[in-house]
Amino acid sequence: MSKNYWLVKSEPSAYSFDDLISEEDMSAEWDGVRNYAARNNMQKMKVGDQVLFYHSMIVPPKVVGISVVVKEAYPDNTAWDTESEHPDPKSSPDNPIWYMVDIKAQARMACSVSLNEIKAHPGLTEMVLVKLSRLSVQPVTETEWNYIVEMGHPEKIT
């Protein structure tokens, strides 16, 4: 199986790329996803798949970094934690419904890539980000990935 590419969105006021970098080992659980299409995409993620980190709900919204999957989908225990931010009463340890993965920060875009730039790029008009803007975990094709990396000039985080 060859490597696949993805994009995840986060509101930086809730959880930013810098927050991920600040974590021990620069990795964290990607929990709180409560959308079936997004969950299904997470369940397809394999260790080593690379993930664009996108900041939404800011001006301008933009891709700010690159992360990598370090743990494949497993039950999101925050779903049945009534104290968590997104509890789902239908979820339980026996019937988790919702899943999360672990991702680790890899590189920061020296030039973050704004949604405007993405929309303006002739090779990126079919990106899920453009077509289905609300999907918070989405696939990225290898071609799209290469264009974004070309524009973003990622610098490895040490």
Added chain:
DNA sequence: GCCAACGTTGGC
């Protein structure tokens, strides 16, 4: 199974 009503997301 359909569809109206409602809730949420996210760009602007």
Added chain:
DNA sequence: GCCAACGTTGGC
């Protein structure tokens, strides 16, 4: 803050 687009819920 507004609104369009989409997802979910629930009555029938």
